[in-house]
Amino acid sequence: MKEQASRHTLELLRFYLRLDRIRLGIWLVALTFFTVIVPPAFLGLYESDQERQLMAETMENPAMTAMVGTGALDDYTIGAMTAHQMLLMTAVVAGVMIILLVTRHTRTDEEDGRTELIRALPVGRRAGVQAALLYTIITAVLLALFTGFGLYALQIDTLDFEGSLLYGAALGGTVLVFGGVTAAAAQLADTGRGTIGLSITVLLGAYVFRGVTDVTNETLSWLSPLGWVSKTDAYSSNAWLPILVMIAAALALAVAAGILQERRDLGGGLLPHRAGKANAASYLAHPAALVFRLQRTALITWGVGMFVLGVSYGSVLGDMEAFIEGNEMMAAVLDPTSDLSMTEQYLPMLIVVMSMMAAIPPIIAINRMRGEEQKGRLDPILARPVSRETVFGSYAGYAVLNMLLMLTVVGSGLFAAAAASMDDAFPFTMIWQAVLAYGAATALLLGLSLFLQGFFPRLLPLVWGYLLYSFVVVYLGSLFQFPEWVMNLSPFAHVPDYPVEEMAFLPILLLSGLALLLGGAGWAGFRKRDLEG
Amino acid sequence: MLKTEHITKTFGSFQALQDVSLEVNEGEIFGFIGPNGSGKSTTIRILLGVLQATSGRAEIFGKDVWKDAVEIHKHLAYVPGDVHLWPNLTGGEVIDLFARLRGHKKPVDKDKWLERFDLDPTKKCRTYSKGNRQKVALVSAFTSQADLFILDEPTSGLDPLMERVFQESIRELSREGKSVLLSSHILSEVEKLCDRVAIIREGAIIETGSLEELRHLTRTQLLVEAKQPVTGLEAWAHELEETDGGLRIQVDTEQLDEVVRHLAGFGITKLESAPPTLEDLFMHHYERRGGGAS
Ligand SMILES: Nc1ncnc2c1ncn2[C@@H]1O[C@H](COP(=O)(O)OP(=O)(O)OP(=O)(O)O)[C@@H](O)[C@H]1O
Numbered sequence A: 001m002k003e004q005a006s007r008h009t010l011e012l013l014r015f016y017l018r019l020d021r022i023r024l025g026i027w028l029v030a031l032t033f034f035t036v037i038v039p040p041a042f043l044g045l046y047e048s049d050q051e052r053q054l055m056a057e058t059m060e061n062p063a064m065t066a067m068v069g070t071g072a073l074d075d076y077t078i079g080a081m082t083a084h085q086m087l088l089m090t091a092v093v094a095g096v097m098i099i100l101l102v103t104r105h106t107r108t109d110e111e112d113g114r115t116e117l118i119r120a121l122p123v124g125r126r127a128g129v130q131a132a133l134l135y136t137i138i139t140a141v142l143l144a145l146f147t148g149f150g151l152y153a154l155q156i157d158t159l160d161f162e163g164s165l166l167y168g169a170a171l172g173g174t175v176l177v178f179g180g181v182t183a184a185a186a187q188l189a190d191t192g193r194g195t196i197g198l199s200i201t202v203l204l205g206a207y208v209f210r211g212v213t214d215v216t217n218e219t220l221s222w223l224s225p226l227g228w229v230s231k232t233d234a235y236s237s238n239a240w241l242p243i244l245v246m247i248a249a250a251l252a253l254a255v256a257a258g259i260l261q262e263r264r265d266l267g268g269g270l271l272p273h274r275a276g277k278a279n280a281a282s283y284l285a286h287p288a289a290l291v292f293r294l295q296r297t298a299l300i301t302w303g304v305g306m307f308v309l310g311v312s313y314g315s316v317l318g319d320m321e322a323f324i325e326g327n328e329m330m331a332a333v334l335d336p337t338s339d340l341s342m343t344e345q346y347l348p349m350l351i352v353v354m355s356m357m358a359a360i361p362p363i364i365a366i367n368r369m370r371g372e373e374q375k376g377r378l379d380p381i382l383a384r385p386v387s388r389e390t391v392f393g394s395y396a397g398y399a400v401l402n403m404l405l406m407l408t409v410v411g412s413g414l415f416a417a418a419a420a421s422m423d424d425a426f427p428f429t430m431i432w433q434a435v436l437a438y439g440a441a442t443a444l445l446l447g448l449s450l451f452l453q454g455f456f457p458r459l460l461p462l463v464w465g466y467l468l469y470s471f472v473v474v475y476l477g478s479l480f481q482f483p484e485w486v487m488n489l490s491p492f493a494h495v496p497d498y499p500v501e502e503m504a505f506l507p508i509l510l511l512s513g514l515a516l517l518l519g520g521a522g523w524a525g526f527r528k529r530d531l532e533g
Numbered sequence B: 001m002l003k004t005e006h007i008t009k010t011f012g013s014f015q016a017l018q019d020v021s022l023e024v025n026e027g028e029i030f031g032f033i034g035p036n037g038s039g040k041s042t043t044i045r046i047l048l049g050v051l052q053a054t055s056g057r058a059e060i061f062g063k064d065v066w067k068d069a070v071e072i073h074k075h076l077a078y079v080p081g082d083v084h085l086w087p088n089l090t091g092g093e094v095i096d097l098f099a100r101l102r103g104h105k106k107p108v109d110k111d112k113w114l115e116r117f118d119l120d121p122t123k124k125c126r127t128y129s130k131g132n133r134q135k136v137a138l139v140s141a142f143t144s145q146a147d148l149f150i151l152d153e154p155t156s157g158l159d160p161l162m163e164r165v166f167q168e169s170i171r172e173l174s175r176e177g178k179s180v181l182l183s184s185h186i187l188s189e190v191e192k193l194c195d196r197v198a199i200i201r202e203g204a205i206i207e208t209g210s211l212e213e214l215r216h217l218t219r220t221q222l223l224v225e226a227k228q229p230v231t232g233l234e235a236w237a238h239e240l241e242e243t244d245g246g247l248r249i250q251v252d253t254e255q256l257d258e259v260v261r262h263l264a265g266f267g268i269t270k271l272e273s274a275p276p277t278l279e280d281l282f283m284h285h286y287e288r289r290g291g292g293a294s
């Protein structure tokens, strides 16, 4: 019976690996590449112990801890620096990778009916899930070995063998855990999109939770899978316990996924579905309303998520205030002549990260247009007397509204939590302006998305790469002292860091104008090109 | 060969199947028809062991469809109505993959079947039309050497030429002693191919039997012309319609004998009788919905 349920697991595994050989290869090479270029860069930039220690001291504040996690700041070697600055962020990206890959081979295949074809063959009931889990393990091991040995091969003094292996193992362990999360989510949600949504929610939730607990109570961070990553303390105390915890968690998730999978019908999910309405409301006749209706759930979920993010970061500000008051060193780093409070001077850093996160839902909204197009669902809409311009415009308009809403929500969350936790709170309008200013940068990403959707729809995923690039340069910019132009390639670099800088309207207008131009061009392109299907 | 006994299936509170009993014998082509949403695909997916019946028993080759799914599938081929494949693989690759998962080294007579169905195996699945994707599944089934074929609207995307190729191929299978369960909305196809038919409505089987038997249960259409005006048919006739010079009536096939005796007294000049088509049968059952027996 057991053998029966697993029959052809390995055959399917080989099939998945073959389907993904390029995709997986690119992920692994990219992750390894970005891991191994960092320590040599640090070595060049921070040669002396003093320089590194100075860096450690600027890192030692709640806002940074919330963002990059805890680290060995008292002995900030190149190794400790790499683990502190890079490990957590790389782990998040590795988590996204495995979520996308596992969903492809589980729920998406099932949703599209490919799993049914496979299951009608003499292939065991559990073979599909097991193959996806083995695929996760292989990915995890490869990533761990590539990054671990890659770092060790740099032959930098403080990148010792054990630390490098542990660094790799922490990434591999994250892949295991989130592979397990995705396999379980694929049993609960009944669409590929739902599976990705659920798993990413867990990932971002783990990140934000860890951010708050790292600042307030580090022990609680053990509750977050991403907390385990920082707790390995690679290149310092080298703790292997978190790796064991990751393996145990992954096993538990895998078993849960297997059990859930065997209990349920093919095609079904375990989360309940409400019966929908039989008749469409009359407002659905307009494509804009349809766009809104189809994305309503996403809008609400992201809205809640953004508010939580704002609250989480806002709550850090209270700690920040207390911290700065008791730290003379900080006072020296920050501009003492400024008439802004010290906390205000840290505000832009939090706000730029939040605004980048808030860029995700509107970009997704535009990606939905391409998704609908590929599934052939735009055809029936366009077959009615609805012009392509209207459909395109509806998606674009919706994305802009979505963006403004997300920025407002994330700003409100930040304001609310800051007001509750600080003695000397910010006025709401100040936060709101600071956040909305970044709308211009997001708008540029949206304009670019529309441009690509209009002319080169297959290149649309590049926008995600651009957002990631912007994140990396902001996140690592001060650390690496990138040349100016590298920073300036990101639209987010041009938005004034209000309230530290003066609010300048010229860059905002220029960014918005460029966004409009790109979007308009895309609109024109979409009228002319063939629809995919 | 294939047997279900009193299967029921509920999705939440919705009862999709109630008390479905079917039997397909060796070498038989069995048709499975019913309106949209009546439970055909659900029954088939239970037979494939991908849905679990809420109650009842289902066996194929004498084995339980849920517990022994893997064993059963070694000798079974399935073609759905809407075939989705891996966009980046070619049709040929998919056919080979399926053969390998079946435990065969290679699909048997692949080239012959590709040619018969006029399918280009070198195209990526993303570029196939609906009909061509269906052909991939059909070729995979026909090259599988299975003993039982379960086909759920297998021709819904095929053109008339391919439809004919399909029908010929199915007849060949049955000559080789293989069994086929064919669900279809193309009633002429079922009528031409099937030895026996089951009609399902709202999750319940309402009729099973050979076409002959089913016809017996329904009406025959008569066209009558006689020297004297025909009267007194109201007791038998379901639909009475005057045509120029004659009458068109429908009578229960069981009462045909009485009707013809009655008609004999009017001096018949012309009598045509047409057996009901499967379509008539289907409509007959379908229209009973809601109104009870009519
Ligand atoms: N997973 C499910 N959850 C809830 N209801 C379902 C599910 N699958 C099928 N149903 C319902 O069960 C009923 C039977 O569906 P089924 O697909 O078997 O019909 P069908 O006879 O194949 O119809 P068609 O001719 O349109 O293919 C339908 O009313 C359908 O809505």
Ligand SMILES: [Mg+2]
Pocket (backbone or CB within 6 Å): B040, B041, B042, B152
């Ligand atoms: Mg069906």
